[in-house]
Amino acid sequence: MTMTTPLADFTLPATGGAPFSLGDARGKIVVLYFYPRDSTPGCTTEAQRFRDLYPEFARAGAIIVGVSRDSLKSHENFKAKQALPFDLISDADEMLCARFGVIKQKKLYGKEVRGIERSTFVIGTDGCLKREWRGVKVPGHAEEVLNFVRAL
DSSP, rough: OOSSBBOOEEEOOOOOGGGGGTTTTTSEEEEEESSOTSSHHHHHHHHHHHHHHHHHHHHHHHEEEEEEESSSHHHHHHHHHOOOOOOOOHHHOHHHHHHHTTTTEEETEEEEEEEOOOEEEOOOSBBEEEEEESOOSSTTTHHHHHHHHHHH
């Protein structure tokens, strides 16, 4: 992925009753954030921070989309429980995770597991990748992304 080549379009199941297509978002800044699992402490905090800053992202011309391997049903429950104003994509077959290279071997309670490395990608109005964050730590992250988006 380069900063000057538009990303290939994709369409995946999303909350809100319609699939999410990157092509349909052309002309908007897209904040695509990958997270390990719905309703886990870090993922909930991250979603809440993006939720709380959502009006600021909208004013800056950005939409936010969360991505994990969870089912659409799990996403719908998580979205409703946390009152998220943005959609969540179900990437059950890891197509999008693979494209963005976010599946990693991680240690969980001393065991090796394959999972999503918390990562965020900002895609510009031209469909090109503008910035990526990998191995994200939740505190202060949504604010950092917002500051970057405002500068675009």
